[in-house]
Amino acid sequence: xxxxxTAEIQTTHIIDxxxxxxxxxxxxxxxxRPVTVxxxxxxxxxxxxxxxxxxxxxxxxxxxxxxxxxxxTPNAGVLTTNAELIALSSPTFEPGxxxxxxxxxxxxxxxxxxxxxxxxxxxxxxxxxxxxxxCFVDIHCLxxxxxxxxxxxxxxxxxxxxxxxxxxxxxxxERDYPLDVKHFPIECTFVRLGDKIVVDPTFEEExxxxxxxxxxxxxxxxxxxxxxxxxxxxxPGEVVETVERAFRHGDRLRNLVRGT
Amino acid sequence: MGSVxxxxxxxxxxxxxxxxxxxxxxxxxxxxxxxxxxxxxDGSAFVEWGENKVMAAxxxxxxxxxxxxxxxxxAIVQCRYNMAAFSVDERKRPGQDRRxxxxxxxxxxxxxxxxFTEEFPKTSIDIYIEVLQANAGTxxxxxxxxxxxxxxxxxxxxxxxxxxxxxxxxxxxALDLKKEExxxxxxxxPLALVPQSGRLVLIQMEGHMSQDELRQSLDLGVKGxxxxxxxxxxxxxxxxxxxxxxxPSEAAA
Amino acid sequence: xxxxxxxxxxxxxxxxxxxxxxxxxxxxxxxxIPDRGLQPGFGTYRVGRRLFASVMGYxxxxxxxxxxxxxxGRYVPKPHDVIVGVVQDxxxxxxxxxxxxxxxxxxxxxxxxxxPAPGELEQxxxxxxxxxxxxxxxxPTGKIGVTMQGEDLGKLSxxxxxxxxxxxxxxxxxxxxxxxxxxxxxxxxRVAVGQNGRIWVEGPADGIQRVRECLRIIEEEGQRxxxxxxxxxxxxxxGPTDETGxxxxxxxxxxxxxxxxxxxxxxxxTDDPAPADRPTIPPNENNEGExxxxx
Numbered sequence: 001x002x003x004x005x006t007a008e009i010q011t012t013h014i015i016d017x018x019x020x021x022x023x024x025x026x027x028x029x030x031x032x033r034p035v036t037v038x039x040x041x042x043x044x045x046x047x048x049x050x051x052x053x054x055x056x057x058x059x060x061x062x063x064x065x066x067x068x069x070x071x072x073t074p075n076a077g078v079l080t081t082n083a084e085l086i087a088l089s090s091p092t093f094e095p096g097x098x099x100x101x102x103x104x105x106x107x108x109x110x111x112x113x114x115x116x117x118x119x120x121x122x123x124x125x126x127x128x129x130x131x132x133x134x135c136f137v138d139i140h141c142l143x144x145x146x147x148x149x150x151x152x153x154x155x156x157x158x159x160x161x162x163x164x165x166x167x168x169x170x171x172x173x174e175r176d177y178p179l180d181v182k183h184f185p186i187e188c189t190f191v192r193l194g195d196k197i198v199v200d201p202t203f204e205e206e207x208x209x210x211x212x213x214x215x216x217x218x219x220x221x222x223x224x225x226x227x228x229x230x231x232x233x234x235x236p237g238e239v240v241e242t243v244e245r246a247f248r249h250g251d252r253l254r255n256l257v258r259g260t
Numbered sequence: 261m262g263s264v265x266x267x268x269x270x271x272x273x274x275x276x277x278x279x280x281x282x283x284x285x286x287x288x289x290x291x292x293x294x295x296x297x298x299x300x301x302d303g304s305a306f307v308e309w310g311e312n313k314v315m316a317a318x319x320x321x322x323x324x325x326x327x328x329x330x331x332x333x334x335a336i337v338q339c340r341y342n343m344a345a346f347s348v349d350e351r352k353r354p355g356q357d358r359r360x361x362x363x364x365x366x367x368x369x370x371x372x373x374x375x376f377t378e379e380f381p382k383t384s385i386d387i388y389i390e391v392l393q394a395n396a397g398t399x400x401x402x403x404x405x406x407x408x409x410x411x412x413x414x415x416x417x418x419x420x421x422x423x424x425x426x427x428x429x430x431x432x433x434a435l436d437l438k439k440e441e442x443x444x445x446x447x448x449x450p451l452a453l454v455p456q457s458g459r460l461v462l463i464q465m466e467g468h469m470s471q472d473e474l475r476q477s478l479d480l481g482v483k484g485x486x487x488x489x490x491x492x493x494x495x496x497x498x499x500x501x502x503x504x505x506x507x508p509s510e511a512a513a
Numbered sequence: 514x515x516x517x518x519x520x521x522x523x524x525x526x527x528x529x530x531x532x533x534x535x536x537x538x539x540x541x542x543x544x545x546i547p548d549r550g551l552q553p554g555f556g557t558y559r560v561g562r563r564l565f566a567s568v569m570g571y572x573x574x575x576x577x578x579x580x581x582x583x584x585x586g587r588y589v590p591k592p593h594d595v596i597v598g599v600v601q602d603x604x605x606x607x608x609x610x611x612x613x614x615x616x617x618x619x620x621x622x623x624x625x626x627x628x629p630a631p632g633e634l635e636q637x638x639x640x641x642x643x644x645x646x647x648x649x650x651x652x653p654t655g656k657i658g659v660t661m662q663g664e665d666l667g668k669l670s671x672x673x674x675x676x677x678x679x680x681x682x683x684x685x686x687x688x689x690x691x692x693x694x695x696x697x698x699x700x701x702x703r704v705a706v707g708q709n710g711r712i713w714v715e716g717p718a719d720g721i722q723r724v725r726e727c728l729r730i731i732e733e734e735g736q737r738x739x740x741x742x743x744x745x746x747x748x749x750x751x752g753p754t755d756e757t758g759x760x761x762x763x764x765x766x767x768x769x770x771x772x773x774x775x776x777x778x779x780x781x782x783t784d785d786p787a788p789a790d791r792p793t794i795p796p797n798e799n800n801e802g803e804x805x806x807x808x
Contacts, residue, residue: 008641013673045346061346088317088388138345321615381655414586416567419543456543
């Protein structure tokens, strides 16, 4: 189903509201919607988390299997991230293989996890050059009400943080043990509405948005990944200011993911 | 299906007639149904059935994409059944495999038998079923969820469609097989019933059954479907905060 | 269900309006309904002599039809409905409008006050423009003909659009327009209510927000009693707006004495009063109604 064109007056209205610091749902420019992270939602996965960001719902399942390491990294395990923007979750998604939006989302979430060294991939090595753990991070969008990137990344981190290595089942250990998560990157997405840059955009705000910026930060004060999307531009000063905001939100959201 | 010489075949039926999870032969697994959980879809439902977790959404009737599929005299029904990669023990590659495509087809045909498609020419009614966690009977759970989602979307149909699988376990006919029973039992038969007409719109079977066993299975399956049907009606009424009230015919006087 | 021998599904009513006299009954698809000698209307179908519901909603028996008032479903166009559309595509001699129904509706040049040359339509209406149009005809192949020829129809400028379920529109308007009049009066806004569940709202920003909130309350709690009190309470609590703000140009409000345009067969209320207390829907001739415009 292709995108239905939104009325221009709606887009103009959203931008006008932002000009005076208001948003359609009454939030402030720097305010997130309510977020919940429910780990262990899916028992068939080795780790999972169901995340709600306002009305947006994303589910992530982590599965760990024994496989072969890549030839150029014989001492490391494999991490692979895949996001499905399924047609069930929005009238704007079509069934079929991942479209550019899904591919970008997969890669942006993957980048934050990898760059922050969330998992030490060498710890996933079993026998160098022969056997290693492959960690599959599968993200399933269930209800698209905006800001899928952040919701997906929270779900991925939530799933990893509460994952168990199925060592016994694969015969590489006596007992199962928790996946060792070393760092906790959190992504935070903003869109431009006129001269304001608002955090955690809803679907309508994304449609009206004139540029999107995602910033991933870790618990040690590092910026670990960034991605600019949509049609629009940001000044370097705006980028610096946005990164600062991303740290504040990241700290708060990190507690939510870890605390459960 | 059947014995493959596996070393750990569980005891599927004990001396007291209890199954591997303690149920009797004609007992359903615990089920909960929620109507309308999604905000973007025209209609939606979430079903937890035993350890199955299945979500369904309906969009439409809406313009057909791709256009060449359009039919001038009626709506087309496109149902897509899919399993999430993490829904099964061994991670499943994303994308539709042949099994999913076949299930999509039989479910589409089940609904085409009840939806009044001629009311919406040149449109498409799209049904999406996602299995988030699987433990046998996912196509039945999916069909039930989709049925509720269609009602939630206001799509005109002859009736809700209720579905359950019946099978043969340790030589006995059993209702609503779970994973181990499906893997190590002797037959599996998913069914879907339109209670208003008393007819079946989905019938699949695999395994070994005598004709008598088949008759027994159909009886048990239809009974199971009617049970599911009542729960579906309850779930729909709860959506609108209405206690189960008098049937319309009682209000006639 | 496509063959001639299957049960016939009734999709559309035709017929006079009359006061309602029966309480409503909740039905689900597949429920049998007594016809009480009335003809099958929307949301019902026959098998032999028996009548069944095909959608979830309230069954109503009002001469000459027994019909279902559905809880859900996309907007079903009826001739003379005034609706809000958004231009999706521009062709040589017509525009295609999204009207939140099961199909897009073509607006032909002949249905507008303009006379552009073929290929010049973009100068009058562009993709993304919002318009107020009326449903003219529905042909058997499902095509929805709309027109912009009409005193208060035309392009909508300024303001914004809010969507709610079409089933709730009668409650948004209220008896004789009372609900929408209360809302606009206490928020200082101007609205155009589309039968397709799309409402154009214009005025000061906080007024628009309060209208939005009222519509949300109606959508979520519309079937419960005491709705008018809830809305008035909310509006009084959040205070009248003292900003008037500039008014955007747009079609002029309709003459109040014009007959109402919205669906007369929809129930006027889903509150619970006993049948004897429930007011009847005034027939067209009384001229009590409001058009889609309210300010």
